Amino acid sequence: MSGSLEISRRSFLSVSLVGGAVLSFGAWLALSDEAEAGSSGAMLNAFIRINPDNSVVIGAKNPEIGQGVKTMLPMLIAEELDVDWEQVRIEQTLANEQKYGRQSAGGSRSTPVNWLPMRQAGAAARSMLVMAAATKWGVAFETLTAGSGMVRHAASGRTATYASLTEAAVKIAPPALDAVPLKPDSAFRIIGTSRRGVDTPAIVRGQPLFGIDTELPGMVYAALEACPVFQGTIAAVDDQAAKAVKGVLAVVPINTGLVPKGSFDALAIIADSWWTAQQARSRLKVDWDTGTLTQFSTEAYAEQADTALAQAPEAEILSKGDVEGQLSGAARTVTARYDYPFLGHCTLEPQNCTGLYEDGQLTLWAPSQSPERGRQEVAAMLDLAPDAIKIHMTRIGGGFGRRLMNDYMVQAAQIARAVPGKPVKLIYTRGDDMRHDYYRPGGWHELTAGLDNEGRLVALKDHFVSFGADGEPVRAAELEETEFPAQIVSDVHFGATYLPTNLPTGWLRAPTSNAMGFVFQSFLDELAEAAGVDLPTFVLRILGEDRLLPKVGRANQFNTGRARKVIEEVCTFANWDAKRPSGAGGRGRGFGFYFSHAGYFAEILDATVSEGGTVKVDKIWVAGDIGSHVINPVNALHQVQGAAIEGLAQAMIGQKVDQVDGAIVQENFDSFPLLRIEAAPQDVAVTFVTSPFPPTGLGEPALPPVIPALANAIYAATGKRIRSLPMQLQGQTA
Amino acid sequence: MDLTVNRGSHSISVDPEKPLLWVLREDLHLPGTKFGCGAGLCGACTVLLDGQPVRSCQTPVGAVGEATITTIEDVTSQPAGPHVVAAWEDLDVPQCGYCQAGQIMTATWLLEQMPDPQDEDIDAVMSGNICRCSTYLRIREAIRQAAKAKGAAV
Numbered sequence: 089m090s091g092s093l094e095i096s097r098r099s100f101l102s103v104s105l106v107g108g109a110v111l112s113f114g115a116w117l118a119l120s121d122e123a124e125a126g127s128s129g130a131m132l133n134a135f136i137r138i139n140p141d142n143s144v145v146i147g148a149k150n151p152e153i154g155q156g157v158k159t160m161l162p163m164l165i166a167e168e169l170d171v172d173w174e175q176v177r178i179e180q181t182l183a184n185e186q187k188y189g190r191q192s193a194g195g196s197r198s199t200p201v202n203w204l205p206m207r208q209a210g211a212a213a214r215s216m217l218v219m220a221a222a223t224k225w226g227v228a229f230e231t232l233t234a235g236s237g238m239v240r241h242a243a244s245g246r247t248a249t250y251a252s253l254t255e256a257a258v259k260i261a262p263p264a265l266d267a268v269p270l271k272p273d274s275a276f277r278i279i280g281t282s283r284r285g286v287d288t289p290a291i292v293r294g295q296p297l298f299g300i301d302t303e304l305p306g307m308v309y310a311a312l313e314a315c316p317v318f319q320g321t322i323a324a325v326d327d328q329a330a331k332a333v334k335g336v337l338a339v340v341p342i343n344t345g346l347v348p349k350g351s352f353d354a355l356a357i358i359a360d361s362w363w364t365a366q367q368a369r370s371r372l373k374v375d376w377d378t379g380t381l382t383q384f385s386t387e388a389y390a391e392q393a394d395t396a397l398a399q400a401p402e403a404e405i406l407s408k409g410d411v412e413g414q415l416s417g418a419a420r421t422v423t424a425r426y427d428y429p430f431l432g433h434c435t436l437e438p439q440n441c442t443g444l445y446e447d448g449q450l451t452l453w454a455p456s457q458s459p460e461r462g463r464q465e466v467a468a469m470l471d472l473a474p475d476a477i478k479i480h481m482t483r484i485g486g487g488f489g490r491r492l493m494n495d496y497m498v499q500a501a502q503i504a505r506a507v508p509g510k511p512v513k514l515i516y517t518r519g520d521d522m523r524h525d526y527y528r529p530g531g532w533h534e535l536t537a538g539l540d541n542e543g544r545l546v547a548l549k550d551h552f553v554s555f556g557a558d559g560e561p562v563r564a565a566e567l568e569e570t571e572f573p574a575q576i577v578s579d580v581h582f583g584a585t586y587l588p589t590n591l592p593t594g595w596l597r598a599p600t601s602n603a604m605g606f607v608f609q610s611f612l613d614e615l616a617e618a619a620g621v622d623l624p625t626f627v628l629r630i631l632g633e634d635r636l637l638p639k640v641g642r643a644n645q646f647n648t649g650r651a652r653k654v655i656e657e658v659c660t661f662a663n664w665d666a667k668r669p670s671g672a673g674g675r676g677r678g679f680g681f682y683f684s685h686a687g688y689f690a691e692i693l694d695a696t697v698s699e700g701g702t703v704k705v706d707k708i709w710v711a712g713d714i715g716s717h718v719i720n721p722v723n724a725l726h727q728v729q730g731a732a733i734e735g736l737a738q739a740m741i742g743q744k745v746d747q748v749d750g751a752i753v754q755e756n757f758d759s760f761p762l763l764r765i766e767a768a769p770q771d772v773a774v775t776f777v778t779s780p781f782p783p784t785g786l787g788e789p790a791l792p793p794v795i796p797a798l799a800n801a802i803y804a805a806t807g808k809r810i811r812s813l814p815m816q817l818q819g820q821t822a
Numbered sequence: 823m824d825l826t827v828n829r830g831s832h833s834i835s836v837d838p839e840k841p842l843l844w845v846l847r848e849d850l851h852l853p854g855t856k857f858g859c860g861a862g863l864c865g866a867c868t869v870l871l872d873g874q875p876v877r878s879c880q881t882p883v884g885a886v887g888e889a890t891i892t893t894i895e896d897v898t899s900q901p902a903g904p905h906v907v908a909a910w911e912d913l914d915v916p917q918c919g920y921c922q923a924g925q926i927m928t929a930t931w932l933l934e935q936m937p938d939p940q941d942e943d944i945d946a947v948m949s950g951n952i953c954r955c956s957t958y959l960r961i962r963e964a965i966r967q968a969a970k971a972k973g974a975a976v
Contacts (some may be wrong), residue, residue, distance in 0.1 A: 294854020
């Protein structure tokens with residue numbers, strides 16, 4: 089948090105009047121000039137501008153991917169600024185972490201990182217306005233109150249609008265952010281109230297907002313033909329036919345970011361229309377140098393995993409106690425193998441980015457979840473100074489982690505530099521998007537557990553096979569030593585073998601947890617059955633007394649009491665019967681619990697399985713604990729419902745990415761299905777348990793428990809264990 | 823060629839094979855209609871052609887002829903349009919929002935066909951429109967709400 093505070097303090101050094109004497113807000117001014125030419129409002133800090141009509145503009149600093157952060161972070165500022173939400177207009181800021189602090193949409197981090205700094209930014213501005221009024225009226229600061237953008241002096245009945253005080257306020261030294269008093273919870277008027285997404289009115293009217301909607305005078309378009317085999321390079325090109333297409337401006341070699349700098353693995357076709365660029369693309373003749381990269385395939389991985397699992401793990405993740413001794417002395421042991429495939433992200437807005445290169449300066453309009461990291465990558469690829477790059481953050485048509493990677497920025501930057509002075513928009517086709525993703529890595533787990541004669545879990549062993557090199561996993565293939573219940577059970581061994589791959593991997597919503605939740609909570613259901621109890625009971629027994637477990641590595645600290653409460657809450661909420669359901673009529677009920685991204689979630693799911701093996705999810709109940717406040721309840725509900733349904737998509741509709749000869753097979757939604765409306769349950773009922781801890785994020789932690797809840801419900805319904813994703817029942821994709 | 827889009831006529835000079843989607847987005851500067859899959863699988867590009875929903879990514883502009891085109895930017899010109907847009911806004915249906923133009927176009931057509939659609943009707947008709955954020959529960963609710971509002975307004 090200290091880093092954010094420091095950055096926010098720097099922001100405060102730039103207090104100024106827009107159009108007045110001091111013009112020190114480069115980035116912000118660029119934004120406000122475009123949004124409101126001729127405005128003469130006053131900046132109270134990097135996030136707040138008060139207009140002469142007493143309307144208030146609040147900057148939203150983080151990328152909006154549908155998680156609601158463009159609404160939620162400004163709510164925190166507005167709360168402490170003491171303005172009415174109806175007075176507020178939201179503007180997306182530019183990417184500039186020096187000014188705004190961390191600007192990333194990942195890891196459900198926006199809420200915990202910004203909960204205090206955003207409120208402090210609002211409170212400090214309010215304090216300056218109140219101080220201005222106190223000075224003007226010659227009264228004590230403490231005698232004044234604020235609300236609805238006004239300062240009031242009760243004793244004299246005097247009032248002043250914020251707008252009338254801004255000129256004086258900007259001359260007041262900003263208070264120390266960490267010392268500025270914040271409202272007590274009881275005084276909240278915006279936090280905890282449901283606020284519609286600030287872009288919703290524009291979205292439902294089709295107004296341009298997204299990266300792909302970027303339109304600039306004289307803009308041209310680019311298509312990208314990239315080597316289908318990851319890490320392959322261009323051997324030879326015949327682009328005569330492509331260049332002969334009317335409207336084509338240039339064909340240029342590009343480095344997608346997957347090959348060493350100086351080599352090229354793609355060709356960009358730049359034309360006066362994207363349609364034309366695609367037509368010309370089909371006339372390109374390219375020979376790719378793929379060397380031995382074609383050896384990589386889904387089939388080969390499966391064989392290698394089988395071989396690996398028959399041997400000892402190559403690397404060690406966690407070893408404590410005497411697992412083998414405990415297993416040999418156990419009253420009962422259970423062994424099972426689980427696996428899950430590579431997955432793509434498939435944001436509905438295909439990857440795209442617009443760039444303009446002019447006089448050594450690059451401007452990007454980027455739908456990126458991590459624009460600052462993109463800036464660094466672009467700077468390195470183009471040998472540009474980072475501050476020669478200006479990044480506009482557009483609304484993003486789905487993130488899910490895909491846009492934490494910035495390959496499209498690096499590519500658009502190179503394309504823009506090839507046509508200086510012309511804005512150029514790169515758009516992937518759906519096939520490009522699916523075949524050039526950063527995939528959720530697949531994995532296998534050979535699990536063994538021992539129960540004592542009272543059904544207690546006394547030993548846990550996992551041989552985890554995934555992808556990596558030199559004993560280290562690739563991005564998003566990590567199995568943490570805190571994986572539940574490894575931190576509680578005294579005798580545990582987690583070993584790993586990492587297979588080589590040329591597939592680029594990346595974070596998919598609830599990264600690692602989306603797979604581990606399925607594996608461990610499904611396996612625990614098997615253990616619970618062996619112990620003769622239901623899964624909630626089994627997990628509660630493992631949790632034991634309410635206590636804090638020590639923080640290990642990157643994992644968040646785990647509070648067993650918070651876990652217990654959401655489990656108890658969801659069981660009450662869904663009227664869970666500890667007696668196992670019978671599976672009559674193909675109906676079954678399953679449970680899953682998972683802790684990830686600092687959020688505690690327990691979920692119960694009702695499913696019906698037809699005789700043909702078709703699964704219908706009827707209803708899902710969710711109980712979550714994300715701390716003391718649910719900042720925007722309507723959005724929180726939507727995030728949880730969306731996450732739960734997305735979890736179903738990962739498990740039950742056949743989602744998987746296959747690799748043949750080094751390249752990805754799937755090219756569109758016929759071969760990589762997305763969940764459609766008829767597969768959505770009738771209801772996803774959500775309840776929150778509040779706890780006295782600072783609020784945490786909600787984009788991700790509701791997803792992981794739903795997959796094991798589904799698998800366990802299908803077991804309850806049919807007696808068949810789902811140990812492999814995407815799940816298949818009786819030979820049919822469920 | 824001449825096109826009638828959103829109650830206005832436009833004269834454009836393009837390859838008749840160019841999909842209507844890209845004519846709308848690039849030549850007519852109507853970016854509300856979205857590109858999702860380019861194969862008629864996701865519904866993001868749905869527009870109304872003489873009131874019927876079509877996938878504009880699969881419709882060569884030369885095939886439009888004299889049919890009138892309605893896009894999200896003018897969906898409120900349809901009898902059900904204002905009710906659908908109002909319900910979508912009221913229930914805050916969008917998450918990322920990218921698919922919602924297509925959803926709204928299909929839902930508008932649905933309410934022109936069926937004033938009081940049942941849940942099965944909604945699922946059947948809306949099945950061609952993918953929402954990657956899974957806003958489906960609210961899409962169902964918004965259609966029911968719009969149907970009520972439209973019925974009450976008649």
